[in-house]
Amino acid sequence: MEGISLQDYLGGFQIKILTIGGTGMLGASLMLVETSHKMNGTYFGEKPQSKNMVELNIVDEDWVNKIIRKFNPDAIIHTAAITNVDICEQKPDYARKVHVHGTKNLVQIAKEMDIYFLYISTDSVFDGSKGNYSENDKPNPLNIYAKTKYDGENVVLNYSNSSIIRTNIYGYNWLPKNSIAEWILDTLMKNKTINLFRDVFFSPILVNNLTEALIEIVERNLTGIYHIACPEGVSKLNFGRKLAKIYELNEELINPISISELNLKAPRPLNPTLNCSKIQRKIKTKLLNVREGLYSFKNIGISGYLEKLKAL
Numbered sequence: 116m117e118g119i120s121l122q123d124y125l126g127g128f129q130i131k132i133l134t135i136g137g138t139g140m141l142g143a144s145l146m147l148v149e150t151s152h153k154m155n156g157t158y159f160g161e162k163p164q165s166k167n168m169v170e171l172n173i174v175d176e177d178w179v180n181k182i183i184r185k186f187n188p189d190a191i192i193h194t195a196a197i198t199n200v201d202i203c204e205q206k207p208d209y210a211r212k213v214h215v216h217g218t219k220n221l222v223q224i225a226k227e228m229d230i231y232f233l234y235i236s237t238d239s240v241f242d243g244s245k246g247n248y249s250e251n252d253k254p255n256p257l258n259i260y261a262k263t264k265y266d267g268e269n270v271v272l273n274y275s276n277s278s279i280i281r282t283n284i285y286g287y288n289w290l291p292k293n294s295i296a297e298w299i300l301d302t303l304m305k306n307k308t309i310n311l312f313r314d315v316f317f318s319p320i321l322v323n324n325l326t327e328a329l330i331e332i333v334e335r336n337l338t339g340i341y342h343i344a345c346p347e348g349v350s351k352l353n354f355g356r357k358l359a360k361i362y363e364l365n366e367e368l369i370n371p372i373s374i375s376e377l378n379l380k381a382p383r384p385l386n387p388t389l390n391c392s393k394i395q396r397k398i399k400t401k402l403l404n405v406r407e408g409l410y411s412f413k414n415i416g417i418s419g420y421l422e423k424l425k426a427l
């Protein structure tokens with residue numbers, strides 16, 4: 116099937132996509148995206164209302180095989196992860212189980228059933244010493260989260276009908292946690308002060324923008340490693356300032372600090388910004404710059420997405 120698009124292979128019919136981790140920030144955005152494709156998903160902890168989602172622990176091989184056979188999807192988008200970096204540092208075996216063994220369970224059955232497999236990885240596979248990383252740069256993960264996500268990538272590389280997407284995301288959550296944008300917005304709206312790093316850079320993409328790109332990647336059946344992020348890097352401090360400007364909130368509440376002032380459990384890369392030119396040559400979806408992404412975040416927040424998210 117390699118070399119032709121999944122949609123051509125299916126004669127233009129809708130693609131059956133199964134999102135693993137459908138209640139996560141990215142997973143929920145995939146479950147709610149407006150598309151002609153058939154979207155199903157899995158959850159692990161809290162049960163959503165959607166009839167299109169079933170419970171699954173990816174660490175359990177028999178359970179994985181049963182669910183994948185039941186849905187018989189054309190494509191799997193594997194978003195499930197333990198995204199709390201400090202929890203991964205405290206519980207390395209748990210992180211390894213989910214990121215490596217869980218991924219292995221999914222890849223094995225995908226291979227057996229010839230299902231296109233898309234794995235979501237992270238910008239933190241890089242050590243952040245130089246920034247603007249391309250797909251040809253050598254990863255050097257600094258913490259357990261990143262090391263185990265990178266080991267998950269290496270499991271996926273054993274299967275040719277697959278792609279690995281490295282990214283960094285923000286957006287709205289269904290689970291009781293905040294993305295960086297939600298946290299800054301919530302704090303400034305309460306008129307409280309917030310400390311943001313002036314010396315940590317990233318290239319965060321609005322999760323709904325990433326979702327569009329992922330659907331196009333599945334349709335085009337692209338294989339290999341791709342960086343999909345905001346096409347420009349920004350410090351966490353300036354990300355906060357831009358958000359404050361767009362929402363007309365008080366920028367004075369933002370205190371610039373250095374990451375060296377905090378005693379974080381897991382070491383963080385200082386500049387893992389991604390170069391996205393490879394994917395931009397292959398897909399039509401426009402990757403939004405920081406300002407465009409934040410405007411879109413604001414518009415989505417007032418356009419009914421939050422109500423749909425609540426009812427997931």
Ligand SMILES: NC(=O)c1ccc[n+]([C@@H]2O[C@H](COP(=O)([O-])OP(=O)(O)OC[C@H]3O[C@@H](n4cnc5c(N)ncnc54)[C@H](OP(=O)(O)O)[C@@H]3O)[C@@H](O)[C@H]2O)c1
Nearest residue numbers: 136138139140141159160161172173194195196198237283
């Ligand atoms: N968030 C970021 O800033 C960021 C940055 C770079 C890369 N990424 C990558 O992007 C992807 C999506 O991130 P996200 O922020 O959307 O994640 P998230 O909101 O933390 O959601 C993760 C999902 O994985 C599920 N999950 C956890 N353990 C599982 C297990 N054993 N079996 C099945 N499902 C399990 C979670 O379910 P429960 O929570 O209900 O248990 C949840 O649905 C991840 O692969 C992450 O590594 C994220």
